[in-house]
Amino acid sequence: VGTTKDSTSMNILAGNGVGMTLEPETYNMGINATNNIIASVFDRYGNKVKDGTTVTFETNLGSIPPTATTIDGVGSVIFSPGATSGIATITAKADSAAATTSIQVGSSEVQSIAFE
Secondary structure, three states: OOOOOOOOOOOOOOOOOOEEEEEEOOOEEEOOOOEEEEEEEEOOOOOEOOOOOEEEEEEOOOEOOOEEEOEOOEEEEEEEOOOOOEEEEEEEEEOOEEEEEEEEEEOOOOOOOOOO
């Protein structure tokens, strides 16, 4: 008795973004520095969203490009706090996915303190 094998191919398309991770290159940085911010966006099954998905970014301190488009599920931008120190809160959104991260921004470490 013979056996028959059959195969078929199937394209699986990623759905809209419902989950996201948002990670800075570093969580502590100096003023006037830059920091790469990476948003990874996933559909409800954990698949990376399709290339070209728009990710929007906002910050309460310094500057950040307002949008990036995904490549392989990832959108990244460069954050710059300028000369302002404090805690930068960065939020990213894509479709119904959203994430927030915080970065401590401060001047260089104190080298010395003089008392008179």
